[in-house]
Amino acid sequence: MALKIEARDVSVFFGNNQILHNINLGIEERAVTAIIGPSGCGKTTFLRTLNRLNDLSSDFRLQGDILLSNENIYGIDPILLRRRVGMVFQKPNPFPMSIFDNVAYGLRLQGIKDKETIQDKVKTALTAAGLWQEVSNRLNSNAFDLSGGQQQRLCIARAIAVDPEVLLMDEPTSALDPAATSKVEELILALKKNYTIVLVTHNMYQAARVSDFTAFFLNGYLVEFDTTDTIFTNPKDERTQRYVTGKFG
Amino acid sequence: MKKRSDSFWVLLSAICYFSAVVFVIFVAVHLLRLSDGKLSLSFLFTNPDDGMTKGGVFSPLFGSIYLTLWVLVLSAPVGVLAGVYFAEFAPDNPITRILRNAIRTLSGVPAIVFGLFGLAFFVRMMNLGLSLLASALTLSIMNLPVIITTTEEALRLVPNSQKEAAIALGANSWEVWRDVSVKYASSGILSGIFLALSRALGETAPILLTGVVFYQPTVTLNPMHTFMAMPYHIFILATQHSKPTEALPIAAAAGFVLLILVLLARIFAFLYNRRVQRWL
Amino acid sequence: MLNEKISEISSLLSEMGGLVEDDIVRCVRTLVEKDPSEADSVINELEPRINALEKQIDEECLITLARYQPVAHDLRRIVAVLKIDKDLERMGDHCENIARRAKEIIKEPLLKPLIDIPRMAETAQEITRQALDSFFKEDTQLARECIDKDILVDELQEQIIRELISYVLADPSTMNKALDLIFTSKDLERISDLATNIGEETFFLVEGSDIRHLGPKDQKE
Numbered sequence A: 001m002a003l004k005i006e007a008r009d010v011s012v013f014f015g016n017n018q019i020l021h022n023i024n025l026g027i028e029e030r031a032v033t034a035i036i037g038p039s040g041c042g043k044t045t046f047l048r049t050l051n052r053l054n055d056l057s058s059d060f061r062l063q064g065d066i067l068l069s070n071e072n073i074y075g076i077d078p079i080l081l082r083r084r085v086g087m088v089f090q091k092p093n094p095f096p097m098s099i100f101d102n103v104a105y106g107l108r109l110q111g112i113k114d115k116e117t118i119q120d121k122v123k124t125a126l127t128a129a130g131l132w133q134e135v136s137n138r139l140n141s142n143a144f145d146l147s148g149g150q151q152q153r154l155c156i157a158r159a160i161a162v163d164p165e166v167l168l169m170d171e172p173t174s175a176l177d178p179a180a181t182s183k184v185e186e187l188i189l190a191l192k193k194n195y196t197i198v199l200v201t202h203n204m205y206q207a208a209r210v211s212d213f214t215a216f217f218l219n220g221y222l223v224e225f226d227t228t229d230t231i232f233t234n235p236k237d238e239r240t241q242r243y244v245t246g247k248f249g
Numbered sequence B: 001m002k003k004r005s006d007s008f009w010v011l012l013s014a015i016c017y018f019s020a021v022v023f024v025i026f027v028a029v030h031l032l033r034l035s036d037g038k039l040s041l042s043f044l045f046t047n048p049d050d051g052m053t054k055g056g057v058f059s060p061l062f063g064s065i066y067l068t069l070w071v072l073v074l075s076a077p078v079g080v081l082a083g084v085y086f087a088e089f090a091p092d093n094p095i096t097r098i099l100r101n102a103i104r105t106l107s108g109v110p111a112i113v114f115g116l117f118g119l120a121f122f123v124r125m126m127n128l129g130l131s132l133l134a135s136a137l138t139l140s141i142m143n144l145p146v147i148i149t150t151t152e153e154a155l156r157l158v159p160n161s162q163k164e165a166a167i168a169l170g171a172n173s174w175e176v177w178r179d180v181s182v183k184y185a186s187s188g189i190l191s192g193i194f195l196a197l198s199r200a201l202g203e204t205a206p207i208l209l210t211g212v213v214f215y216q217p218t219v220t221l222n223p224m225h226t227f228m229a230m231p232y233h234i235f236i237l238a239t240q241h242s243k244p245t246e247a248l249p250i251a252a253a254a255g256f257v258l259l260i261l262v263l264l265a266r267i268f269a270f271l272y273n274r275r276v277q278r279w280l
Numbered sequence C: 001m002l003n004e005k006i007s008e009i010s011s012l013l014s015e016m017g018g019l020v021e022d023d024i025v026r027c028v029r030t031l032v033e034k035d036p037s038e039a040d041s042v043i044n045e046l047e048p049r050i051n052a053l054e055k056q057i058d059e060e061c062l063i064t065l066a067r068y069q070p071v072a073h074d075l076r077r078i079v080a081v082l083k084i085d086k087d088l089e090r091m092g093d094h095c096e097n098i099a100r101r102a103k104e105i106i107k108e109p110l111l112k113p114l115i116d117i118p119r120m121a122e123t124a125q126e127i128t129r130q131a132l133d134s135f136f137k138e139d140t141q142l143a144r145e146c147i148d149k150d151i152l153v154d155e156l157q158e159q160i161i162r163e164l165i166s167y168v169l170a171d172p173s174t175m176n177k178a179l180d181l182i183f184t185s186k187d188l189e190r191i192s193d194l195a196t197n198i199g200e201e202t203f204f205l206v207e208g209s210d211i212r213h214l215g216p217k218d219q220k221e
């Protein structure tokens, strides 16, 4: 097992507010690492730091280093970085285009023009996202006509179409019903064979079900990081214990 | 309880909506009646004649449309770009806020003040003389605040989640703008532009002092030339003419043509909107 | 996810069951074939492996409960497995007792030819196998059969004790040897008893009903 992403002493500021405090976290390759913690503890902020999406905020400031395959992410062109580190958002956000064009979007951004290549990759991505069967006969209809769960899987397909190494998922099922949620969870388990997945979730049962490693954040601090088995059966920190037993947060 | 008050509001807004439509129809019908059968295709394509008691509206119609085209060319690009700047790039500081407020105040300034400004600045200082260009520039200045503000508002309404989705896939800022912002904001921006243009089409005061003349039965593409325009033409016919009974039907017919022109611009904007909205 | 975990646990449990069946056969074989190496393999090989498996199964069950919150049938299965592996481990302990004692017994000539003890062992092993089978196949019919077989073991044990007492009455110096055999039979009786518990867990798993501590009359057919 190798580390895909390494956060070394990462602190994040928005203006004068310190949001994350000295986070040290290694994210294992081809595994699911879950980030749990109460609302506002900095989960999303941490995730968005990994693909430099926070750079869009003018008052964002980062201390410490983040390595992707041992390479500092600030040594990588952010455009290229984001192709290697894909993201799926909390609320499904397909583009107002056809289903096909949604998945093809990232490919076209990369300058791929060949129709057949694009068709192949779109099909592969939709299949991997478990959506091909449901949409293969209406690839040209508007993505907004899909159900919420299908839209989210479409967004996952869109993210994996460009073959990223890492998939960041920010509460990908919080807008979905239980049936759609379990489909996405199964998908996550299937995807970890090929991708390194970082999953932010409010639902610690979800973390328990699908992740291999779990990090517990509290007030911008990383309280505990261990295998999911350990976090959910025998956490070391009192606060982790209280959180996973539902006693606060 | 809730349901009943709901249907009350629905009814009220339906009444308002239809009364507006009815009003427009009423005006149109009234103008048609007053025009006394003067309206025909040749009315559009003949020049006013015989002390403006005969003939059509070709020269003022051409003048108005040509003027509007110039306004479009002069104001839309600048206005949209300025709106983009305010929405996407302007730092959030006191200067920006002052600028933004100044622009908003500008859209409340009476049209005649713009006319005076045009006269002083474009006609005199810039030495453009009384000309279509001076008028077009004056109208453009008047329109800019509308276009800037609607552009800015339209861009602000672009969902952040959409922009982030594109960015997260590795789009650069130009690609985000092209694929997301334009898609979401174009209908808003366009309706801003059309709003501004229909205003330009109908305004008299700003052109009155900068280039419009009341009789000039030749048309030219030279923007340095004076021109006739519909609203001014109607104004002259309706209020300044020595033979009101003969001029009135022509004024009404011209009014009707102007109304239809403005409506056409609106319908065009509406259709475009619908085409875009279908995907949203 | 949960299903994979459950089948993983099931295969661990069946491995453990296989070891315990082997255990029963071997510890008695020490007596029958007078072969101390059989006892050694029970004590040094099988027993540690059984203990390790019990720990491993407990841990997996714990993790499964924590991570997947199983409910209904799945929950009953995990709870049943937790009890069964405890039972199996106890059966292993009894086998170890038998093996240790057997190593002493075979140092001297036997009091009498062994007939009933091997039969007891055979029956206990059969009950164990059937009980585990019934659990994995969720077959209450089979579970019922193996629970009923426990009576055979009890009868055999009574018979053994009666016979040995007659030996002791005739010659009190045989007391020690007789007691060793009585304890061995007691161990085998416990083993078969624990095996029937596994059968009872099958009922719990399949029907959700607890048939423990009911007389045969109260149990439904």
Ligand SMILES: Nc1ncnc2c1ncn2[C@@H]1O[C@H](COP(=O)(O)OP(=O)(O)OP(=O)(O)O)[C@@H](O)[C@H]1O
Pocket (backbone or CB within 6 Å): A014, A017, A019, A037, A038, A039, A040, A041, A042, A043, A044, A045, A046, A057, A202
């Ligand atoms: N762009 C920003 N500018 C200023 N403060 C921010 C910004 N983004 C996040 N914060 C602050 O950082 C803190 C952590 O926010 P974050 O969104 O990371 O929390 P979270 O753990 O994801 O919470 P939730 O579970 O509710 O999504 C919050 O207090 C939030 O107000």
Ligand SMILES: [Mg+2]
Pocket (backbone or CB within 6 Å): A043, A044, A045, A170
């Ligand atoms: Mg969040």
